[in-house]
Amino acid sequence: MIALRFGGYQPARSVHTRGLHALAGAVAQRSDGELAIEVTENVVATGYKAADLFDLVARGALDGCYFASSYLAGRVPALEVLDLPFQAGSRALAFAALDGAGGGLLASAVADATPYRVLGYWDNGIRHISNGVRPIHAPADCVGLSLRTLDSALHQAAFRAVGFRPAFIDVAELAKAVAERRVDAQENPLTNMINFGLQAYHKHVSLTGHLLGVALLLVNRARFDAISEESRGLLGDAVRESEMVQRGSAAEENAACLTLLAEAGITPVGPDAIDLPAFQAAVAATVDTAAGAFAPELRRAFLGS
Numbered sequence: 001m002i003a004l005r006f007g008g009y010q011p012a013r014s015v016h017t018r019g020l021h022a023l024a025g026a027v028a029q030r031s032d033g034e035l036a037i038e039v040t041e042n043v044v045a046t047g048y049k050a051a052d053l054f055d056l057v058a059r060g061a062l063d064g065c066y067f068a069s070s071y072l073a074g075r076v077p078a079l080e081v082l083d084l085p086f087q088a089g090s091r092a093l094a095f096a097a098l099d100g101a102g103g104g105l106l107a108s109a110v111a112d113a114t115p116y117r118v119l120g121y122w123d124n125g126i127r128h129i130s131n132g133v134r135p136i137h138a139p140a141d142c143v144g145l146s147l148r149t150l151d152s153a154l155h156q157a158a159f160r161a162v163g164f165r166p167a168f169i170d171v172a173e174l175a176k177a178v179a180e181r182r183v184d185a186q187e188n189p190l191t192n193m194i195n196f197g198l199q200a201y202h203k204h205v206s207l208t209g210h211l212l213g214v215a216l217l218l219v220n221r222a223r224f225d226a227i228s229e230e231s232r233g234l235l236g237d238a239v240r241e242s243e244m245v246q247r248g249s250a251a252e253e254n255a256a257c258l259t260l261l262a263e264a265g266i267t268p269v270g271p272d273a274i275d276l277p278a279f280q281a282a283v284a285a286t287v288d289t290a291a292g293a294f295a296p297e298l299r300r301a302f303l304g305s
Helices: 015-031 051-057 077-082 091-098 101-113 153-161 170-178 189-193 223-226 231-265 276-294 296-303
Strands: 004-006 035-040 063-067 117-133 144-148 166-170 185-189 204-220
Touching: 004 051, 004 117, 015 035, 015 117, 015 204, 015 231, 035 231, 051 063, 051 153, 051 189, 051 204, 063 117, 077 101, 077 296, 091 101, 091 117, 091 204, 091 296, 101 117, 101 144, 101 296, 117 189, 117 223, 117 231, 144 153, 153 170, 153 276, 170 276, 185 189, 185 204, 185 231, 189 231, 204 223, 204 231, 204 276
Parallel strands: 004 035, 004 063, 144 166, 144 185
Antiparallel strands: 063 204, 117 185, 117 204
């Protein structure tokens, strides 16, 4: 039997952990015991930082993982097409591109620049802003607030343009940084806010929907290439099933999290009370510069231009 070890960085209730278990279950159903997925739900609980997953997979301590695409954009610039802030369209359109030619282009770019192969694309949630200082309706409300961001130069440039003081903090330190008020604000899907207990400290949540995050499901390329063609095909079919489960869970999670926020006494600032055009104007130069660097086929696949 071939056992592939996949790891993650979120707790058991997260949609990503559910996705890993869906992948393991789908492989088990298809393989007649010839192939198995072993799941390490949360490497952070064993003393690693979340970003250590990249090294663990690269050197073969794990065979695969999921991770937010933004963290690889420094090595794979094409991935920034998924990171244009305050431009998010619908989930359906985004994943149509990822399941088609656009996803193929990104997978090739990742394989060319890293020791990984992209197996699939998971829903990393629609990102919103929370903070412990004041409600955020417009860029003027962001001025002077420190903001935890992902490890993305593009994200940081955009949030700086709307008035924040952005800084990267590994997700392993996020809850502690918020509790200790090392940052005033953070941006994440609601599910992450709940999973990390941030609602205890951030009573102001603005449903900015500024980005639809994408999680790459990655595998060590050499390890993947070493297994049989039949096993690779089986794994690919199981990945497609895990995508359906994980994306469905992510879409449903938003309503559940809004209920949990209400139970915590938090009424978010809704989209109708947020000046999206003002945010878009503030980041326009940053977005235009990034988009101008994409290859024409990448712009056509994701931006329609």
